[in-house]
Amino acid sequence: MRRTAALVLLGMLTARSVLADNCTEPVADSSCLALLGKSLDGLSALGKEYLNMCYSLIVDYAEIPDLPGLVLDTASNGQRSYDGWILDPVMTVDMVQAGMVEPLDTYIAADASLNWPDFIRYFRQVSSVYNGTVTGMPLAGKVSTLYYRKDVFAMANLSPPSTWDEFLTIARAMNGSDFNADGVPDYSICWQVINCLEDTVVFSQLLTPMIQALGTKSGWMFDPVSMTPLVNNEAMLKALSLYKELLSYTVPLPRGAQCMLAHMPFLQGS
Structure with a gap:
């Protein structure tokens, strides 16, 4: 764990020795606690920005199971003080209730260079917000996007789908x-859902449009007020039926193959 942190900070500390001479004020240290392996490229870029402002960024890393306890311990016993945290927004509730989070709305409004409206709406209105207040800044995130073969759709005289039923x-x-003219029939969907992390993502995207009549206020697995499970209903049955059939049209991941961010069958045209 410490080795990973050292590798990330090495470039930052090297740059600091160059930039510090150009600073009119002494270099100050800022420290943060981050989820191990979370947005390392983003942290490197953030470290360089800190150096440009005559700060250095010191990062400690923790495994997922250890992170909640370490974060909340800093508020309860003061063993280690951090200036910030890089973690999943699911922890926001506990941190706000522990008085650990500074509301950021005033800072955002005062910083025109941030271009806050340019952030993807989900990150600035949902994952960064608790109880109507912005409590964190998005560092990295993933958004599902539909890619399709324009040439194939044009030959079949089809338009991109706008609903799951059309999909x-x-x-x-x-x-x-036979999309790549190799004489072998091809699958029509290039998801990586079997044995990869996309299965829960895909299924939630099938279910939520049918079950959240009021948007995110409705909840999707549990009623947000009573915490009653929202699974015994027609929407769940419909989503399961869609998911089952769509899987039959999905290119299977070869045994032992590594899950990748890029969907290679799509890029290869097969």
């Missing part, structure tokens, strides 16, 4: 086509 109809019709 299913197109996938069903195009499955088994």
